[in-house]
Amino acid sequence: MDRSENTDRPKIEPYDEPTGGWGSVKSLVEKSAQEGLLASTVWATMQHQNKPDGYQCVSCSWAKPADPKPFEYCENGAKATMWEITPKRCDRDFFAKHRVSELLEWSDHDLEKQGRLTTPMKYDGTLDQYVPIKWSDAFAEIAEELNGLDPRSVVFYVSGRASLEASHMWQLFTRIYGSNNLPDSSNMCHESTSVGLPESIGSPVGTVTLADFDTCDMMFFFGHNTGTNAPRLLHWVQKARQRGAPVITFNPLQERGLMRFKSPQSPVEMLSPGEGTKMSSDYYQLKGGGDIAAMTGIAKAVFALDDEAKAKGGKRVLDVEFIEQHGHGFEAFERFVRDADWGEIERCSGLARTDLEHVGRVYSQASRVIGNYGMGLTQHRHGIENVHMLCNLLLMRGMMGKEGAGISPIRGHSNVQGQRTVGITEKPELIPVEKFEEFYGFTVPKEKGLDTVEACEGLLKGEVKGFVCLGGNFSRAVPDTRRVEEAWRKMRLNVQISTKLNRNHLLTAEKTYILPCLGRLERHLENGVEQTVSVEDSTACIHASFGTTEPASKELLSEPRIVAELAKATVPGKSTVPWDEWVGDYSKVRDAIERAYPADFKDYNQRMGTPGGFHRDIGASKREWRTETGKANFLVPEGFDVDPDIDTRPSDVLKLLTVRSNDQFNTTIYGYDDRLRGVKGTRMVILMNEEDMKRLGLSDQDRVDLETYADDGVTRRVEDYRVHAWSVPKGDCAGYYPELNELIPLWHHSRRAHVPAAKSVPIKVIKRAAAS
Known part of the structure; x- marks a missing residue:
């Protein structure tokens, strides 16, 4: 099968319709039919999506409102739900019909299209096929393999879909085993945020909530395709535009979501002619990587306007009081901006001085500004400096820690931010080591573990011998795909905990296992009692998620159950973690999380059902700066070139x-x-x-x-x-x-x-x- 095409005659032609609208509705009807789903089934399930008494979407991590609309999901979120509740099954009969070498030729789409995994499987190299294995045998064999390996040579990856409960248990199991090798989805996208924001404002996450989007009077967007990556955010952007708030977008590509939008939530809008709402008041296609230069130009314009206001005795454009009370390093930042050459700014950003000065004027007139950004800022050699610079731009006018203003990194996967909150990190200094040791009677490894890039480097060097994945499709998500895949096959152990088949399952090591798990939408029954999981959204709000559908197979186990059984088989007697007790009652896992992180999770079980979620303790939202200086730091970039070690001067x-x-x-x-x-x-x-x-x-x-x-x-x-x-x-x-x-x-x-x-x-x- 062709890995990237499904027709002999692909077409590429202009699309002039708005995001959302009837195009979105038509796409969902087609996807429902392709999955063999009845419209009534889809409708009944998605009525619960992103609702306080329902399940939280398994797609993006955008915030969930306290007062949801009837259709509280976007096109991609609906597709993710259909993908999970599909009636198709990738069962033991499927594996009996196909050799792994054959499946390796299939596309990513066609592999997952086979439907839900149903049975634990083990790779048989003599047959080149997966064969069924009992759960008890799988856990015993995997434990034996793990205990035969140096813990430092084993990687425990976790994707952004795993719940807070499963993630907390996963990192404890990993550390009791003796490893801090805990790469996750964030390593591939927003780690520049996780490093950059604490240095600037003392928080690893954004400072705004949905209430701020309701009251802001201006928004920036840098490097984010909102129409594809977080479409439900478009409703708040649309409301801002309808009340006259400027939305200024910087993106090398013209993306429809921040150009035109027609809300499927509004029957009047859907039935009205026209292209819907113009989403960006100004849209600038800067050069890829030109963001620091563009932000410097905006800041330079703001300084000029402040100089003019000061000379005339008018109201200052800079928030001088905020800078004096809360800022550190402002003088160096001001010097950098004032010394910057307009010609160099224009060359590096690809934008005209007049355009950046216009943005500066608009920004100077706003009172409550939100700075949104995505991977267009983070996925660069100087991605951290990009994050610093956007903070600088907001801090110079006091747009941090007040109503309707702040910084908004728009995260991707549905719980990738929350996993960090409950201990998924390769850096032991970011977890409560002393508490874990006191609570559970084991010694936490003190050396730094492997992140995603380092895990890949370890694979290429032959130093990584085992990979245990709690979801995800690691080898496809990382750089240097061919080289990583070749190295993957040389490992001793490959364990995949998954809902669907993907390419990582087919890169067989000496010992390879597929452990199929329940999805978030499914009912979790443990000891006859229905369980609830929870997740954190992009605005640092924690939500309960209630499964509503029947499991795809009676053989499936929940992620917490699989983690517990692996831990019991691998590290028995090495800690006092009550694995069975936790799995029998997920609320006890939440009690343990609250005990370890009391500021963020106070009254966790009592508050997790709060409509709209409960907000974590984000100091920067309250102008509490948990930095080394005790203030919000203005951090100066080295220059405008975010990728200084690549050479694009050759004409080709x-x-x-x-x-x-x-x-x-x-x-x-x-x-x-x-x-x-x-x-x-x-x-x-x-x-x-x-x-x-x-x-x-x-x-x-x-x-x-x-x-x-x-x-x-x-x-x-x-x-x-x-x-x-x-x-x-x-x-x-x-x-x-x-x-x-x-x-x-x-x-x-x-x-x-x-x-x-x-x-x-x-x-x-x-x-x-x-x-x-």
Whole structure:
């Protein structure tokens, strides 16, 4: 099967409709039919999605309101639900019909399309097939393998879908075993936030809640495709625009979500002619990686306006009182901005001085401003500095820790932020080590564990011998895909705890197991008692999630149960953690989380059902700065170049930005269409500036190969892509993740956060010879 196309004649044509609207409705009707789901089943299930008494979406982590609409889900969230409640089954009969070597040729989409996993399986190398195994035998064999390995050589990965309860148990099991190797989804996307925000404001997460979105009078968006990655946020953006608030967007690509939106929640709007709401008052296509330069230009304009106001004796544009009371390092920041050359700002940002001065004027007139951002800021070599600079821009006008204002990193996976809150980290200094040791009678490993990049490096060196994954599709999500996959097969142990089949299951080690688990939407029954899990959203609010559907198979176990059984088999007697007691009553896991993190989880079990969730203790939201200086820090970047060690000066080198389609979520591919970009039937497309195409002798729909431009002795190449002219800055191009991860060198990451620099990959586009 072709890995990236599902039709012989892919189409790429303009799409001029708004995000949402009837296009979204039509897409969901088609997906429901493709999954073999009755409309009544889909409707009945999704009535509970993101509701206080229902389940929390397994797609993005955007906030859940206290007063939800009847349809409190977006197109991608609905697709994620359909993907999970599908009637299709990937059962023992399926595995009996297919060899692993055959399945390796299938696409990501076709693997997951087989439906829900139903039975624990073990790989039989003599048959090249998976065969059923009893749960008890699987736990015993995995434990034996783990106990035969050095704990420092085993990685315990966790995806962003695992609940707070399962995540807390997972990190305890890992540390009792003797490892801090706990990479997670955040390592691949927002680790620049997790490092950068604490240095600036003393909090690893954002400072705003939905109440702030209701009262803000301006928003920034930097590097985020809201229409695809967090579509429910569009409702709050739309409300802001309707009350006249400016929304100013910076993104190298024109993305429909922040251009036009028609709300499916509004029958009047859906039935009205026209293109819906104009979402961005100003939309600037800056160069990929030009964000620090652009923000410097805005700050420079603000300083000039403040100088003018001061000279005239008018109201200051800077929040001088805030800076004096709460700021540290402002003088160095001011010096950096004032010394910055406008010509260099324009060259590095790709934007005109007049445009940035216009943004500065709009910003100077606003009183309550929210700065939203996504991976367009974080996935660069200097991603941390990008985060610092957006903080600087907000802090200079006191837009932090007050109503309607603050910083808003828009996280991806549904509980990726919460996992960090309850202990998923490779850095032991970020967990309550003394409490864990006191509570459970074991010694926490003190050395730093492996993050995602370091785990991949360990694989390539042959130092990682075992990989145990609580969800996810690790090898497809990371850079240098081909090299990582080759190394993966040399390991001793590969354990996958999953709801659906993916490529990681097929990269078989000497010993490989599939442990199928319940999904979040399903009822968790332990000892005959229905259990509840919880998650944290992007605004640091904690929500209960109640499963409503029947399990896909009677053989499935919950994630907490699987973690507990692995721990009991692997580390018996090495701690006083009451695994069976916790699994029999998840509220006791929550009591343990509250005991370890009392400030964030006070009265956890009593408050978890609060409509809209309960908010964690975020000091910066209250102007409490938990930094070394005790203040909000103005941190100065080294310069404007966020990727200083890549060379795009050669005329045939372009900067690749990897993106997602609106028919996927992370590595899960729901289909081959990207409606919002007008791409149909293929993912093997590279979007280029028309002038770059002419310069390189390319025409629309030409076939090309892509090759990384890097002098490290490794050839990274993908073949037979279609070129398509697109509105993208000269020198930049775009294509789909995860297929193009092969082109990202493992070493090309944020310098301190180790986030893959997937938004600035130097590549060459090589035209293929015409077929004879």
